[in-house]
Amino acid sequence: MLNNYSTEDKVLLSVDCIIFGFDNEGLKILLIKRDFAPEKGKWSLMGGFLKKSESLNDAAIRVLNHYTGLQNIYMEQFYAYSEVDRDPEERTISVAYYALINIENHNTELIKNYHAEWFNISKMPKLIFDHDEMVAHAVRRLRYRTSTKPVGFELLPEKFTMRQLLELYEAILDKELDKRNFISKINSLDILVKLNEKDMLSSRKGSFLYKFDKEKYDAKLLNNFALNL
Amino acid sequence: MLNNYSTEDKVLLSVDCIIFGFDNEGLKILLIKRDFAPEKGKWSLMGGFLKKSESLNDAAIRVLNHYTGLQNIYMEQFYAYSEVDRDPEERTISVAYYALINIENHNTELIKNYHAEWFNISKMPKLIFDHDEMVAHAVRRLRYRTSTKPVGFELLPEKFTMRQLLELYEAILDKELDKRNFISKINSLDILVKLNEKDMLSSRKGSFLYKFDKEKYDAKLLNNFALNL
The missing domain is CATH 3.90.79.10 (Nucleoside Triphosphate Pyrophosphohydrolase)
Structure with missing residues (x-):
C-alpha cells in the first residue's frame, strides 16, 4: 500500500x-x-x-x-x-x-x-x-x-450592437469572422433580444441594439451547444 | 510581493x-x-x-x-x-x-x-x-x-450493434434513451460505417453491425459538437 x-x-x-x-x-x-x-x-x-x-x-x-x-x-x-x-x-x-x-x-x-x-x-x-x-x-x-457555452454577459454593456458581440468573439477566437454567418449562428442560439432602439454613433443609419435574454442565456450555460464559427 | x-x-x-x-x-x-x-x-x-x-x-x-x-x-x-x-x-x-x-x-x-x-x-x-x-x-x-466529443472507440468491440452503442450512452448518462431518436442523432454525427454484416445472436432477424470511421471520429474529437440526448 x-x-x-x-x-x-x-x-x-x-x-x-x-x-x-x-x-x-x-x-x-x-x-x-x-x-x-x-x-x-x-x-x-x-x-x-x-x-x-x-x-x-x-x-x-x-x-x-x-x-x-x-x-x-x-x-x-x-x-x-x-x-x-x-x-x-x-x-x-x-x-x-x-x-x-x-x-x-x-x-x-x-x-x-x-x-x-x-x-x-x-x-x-x-x-x-x-x-x-x-x-x-x-x-x-x-x-x-x-x-x-454563451459568453458576453459580464463582458459587454447591458445593451450592445451585433458588431460589439462579433468583436468579442473575434477577440477570443483570434480570427476574423464572416458577419452574416456569425449573426445567423448567434441568432440560432436564441439568447438575444433585439431592442427597438438604435446606437446612432456606429453608422449613419444606426445599428440596432440587443440585450441577452438572461433566462435563456443561463439555460444555455447548463446545456451545451456547438457553435462552429 | x-x-x-x-x-x-x-x-x-x-x-x-x-x-x-x-x-x-x-x-x-x-x-x-x-x-x-x-x-x-x-x-x-x-x-x-x-x-x-x-x-x-x-x-x-x-x-x-x-x-x-x-x-x-x-x-x-x-x-x-x-x-x-x-x-x-x-x-x-x-x-x-x-x-x-x-x-x-x-x-x-x-x-x-x-x-x-x-x-x-x-x-x-x-x-x-x-x-x-x-x-x-x-x-x-x-x-x-x-x-x-464521440465516445466508444476504446470501449466497444471493433464491430458493434446500434444497441451496444445505445447501452454505452445509457450507462454513461444513467438514463433510458429513445432508440429511434438516438439513432437519428448518432447518424447525424456521421462517424459510423454500417457494415454489410449482421450480429445474429441479438435477435431472430439479426442486427446490423457498425464500426467507427476512425478518420471522422478523430476529426470530431478535435471539433466539438452538441449531442443533446
Missing part, C-alpha cells in the same frame, strides 16, 4: 492567476513584473504560495486581490503544473486559475495602487517558468468554452 | 485515480479497500503521495499500476481538491485523474495479483474523505465530454 511518505516529499504549492480582460481594444491579459529573484525584472502571472490555513480557491482570491485590488471575481481552476524542474529554486507545484473580466468595469481599481498591467494577448512579453504554457492552455480552454 | 514562504507551508500532495469501466453490465468504477489507518477497512479511490522526483502524471500512472497492474492507460487530470480539513491526519492536497476503459480488455490483469474491485456505479459503497465528491465531479465531467 502507498500510505508511506517522508517529510522530504512535502512540496510547496502555489496558485497562478490568469486574468483575461476584454474592452474595445480586444482581448488582454494581466501581468506583473517580478521585483524579486529568481527572474527578477521579468514578466509573470500573478502568483503566490498556498498557506496552511487556506484552500486553493482562497489562495487564488487572495493573490489576485493582493496584486490588483480585484474582489468578487469568479476564477475557474483548470490545471496543476508539476514538472519536476519547472521552478529552478524549489520544487513547486502550481495550480492555475483563469477568469475573463470586463476591463472597463474594473480598471480604476487596478491602476490605483497596484502593480499589474494589461497586455494585448498578441503582444505579450515572454513570461517566466512555464507561464507561457499556462497561458496557451488557458486560451485553449477559453476558446473551447466559447464553442459550447 | 508574495515571494515568502515558511517550511510550514509545505504540504503533501497526492493523486487519486478514478477509473470508470464499461462492459455489457454497464458503467463501473474501480475501488480499493484500505488496509491502513485512518479509515482502515473502508472503500477508497486508488491514491498515493507524489514523490519528489516525479510529476503528477507520473504519480498517477505509478499509483494505478501499483493497485491494478494496468499500464498505458491515458488518464486526464481534472481537479485539485484542497479543503483544509479534507484529510484528518495531515494537510494533503489531492489531484484527481480519470479514465474510462473497456473492462473486458483489462480484467485479467486486475484480478491476478491486485486489490482493486469493480463496483457498479449505482451500487458503490460510501468512500473515505471527499472521494464521493471527486467521483460525482468526474461523472459530470464524463457526461459533459460525451455531449461534445
Whole structure:
C-alpha cells in the first residue's frame, strides 16, 4: 500500500492567476513584473504560495486581490503544473486559475495602487517558468468554452450592437469572422433580444441594439451547444 | 510581493485515480479497500503521495499500476481538491485523474495479483474523505465530454450493434434513451460505417453491425459538437 511518505516529499504549492480582460481594444491579459529573484525584472502571472490555513480557491482570491485590488471575481481552476524542474529554486507545484473580466468595469481599481498591467494577448512579453504554457492552455480552454457555452454577459454593456458581440468573439477566437454567418449562428442560439432602439454613433443609419435574454442565456450555460464559427 | 514562504507551508500532495469501466453490465468504477489507518477497512479511490522526483502524471500512472497492474492507460487530470480539513491526519492536497476503459480488455490483469474491485456505479459503497465528491465531479465531467466529443472507440468491440452503442450512452448518462431518436442523432454525427454484416445472436432477424470511421471520429474529437440526448 502507498500510505508511506517522508517529510522530504512535502512540496510547496502555489496558485497562478490568469486574468483575461476584454474592452474595445480586444482581448488582454494581466501581468506583473517580478521585483524579486529568481527572474527578477521579468514578466509573470500573478502568483503566490498556498498557506496552511487556506484552500486553493482562497489562495487564488487572495493573490489576485493582493496584486490588483480585484474582489468578487469568479476564477475557474483548470490545471496543476508539476514538472519536476519547472521552478529552478524549489520544487513547486502550481495550480492555475483563469477568469475573463470586463476591463472597463474594473480598471480604476487596478491602476490605483497596484502593480499589474494589461497586455494585448498578441503582444505579450515572454513570461517566466512555464507561464507561457499556462497561458496557451488557458486560451485553449477559453476558446473551447466559447464553442459550447454563451459568453458576453459580464463582458459587454447591458445593451450592445451585433458588431460589439462579433468583436468579442473575434477577440477570443483570434480570427476574423464572416458577419452574416456569425449573426445567423448567434441568432440560432436564441439568447438575444433585439431592442427597438438604435446606437446612432456606429453608422449613419444606426445599428440596432440587443440585450441577452438572461433566462435563456443561463439555460444555455447548463446545456451545451456547438457553435462552429 | 508574495515571494515568502515558511517550511510550514509545505504540504503533501497526492493523486487519486478514478477509473470508470464499461462492459455489457454497464458503467463501473474501480475501488480499493484500505488496509491502513485512518479509515482502515473502508472503500477508497486508488491514491498515493507524489514523490519528489516525479510529476503528477507520473504519480498517477505509478499509483494505478501499483493497485491494478494496468499500464498505458491515458488518464486526464481534472481537479485539485484542497479543503483544509479534507484529510484528518495531515494537510494533503489531492489531484484527481480519470479514465474510462473497456473492462473486458483489462480484467485479467486486475484480478491476478491486485486489490482493486469493480463496483457498479449505482451500487458503490460510501468512500473515505471527499472521494464521493471527486467521483460525482468526474461523472459530470464524463457526461459533459460525451455531449461534445464521440465516445466508444476504446470501449466497444471493433464491430458493434446500434444497441451496444445505445447501452454505452445509457450507462454513461444513467438514463433510458429513445432508440429511434438516438439513432437519428448518432447518424447525424456521421462517424459510423454500417457494415454489410449482421450480429445474429441479438435477435431472430439479426442486427446490423457498425464500426467507427476512425478518420471522422478523430476529426470530431478535435471539433466539438452538441449531442443533446
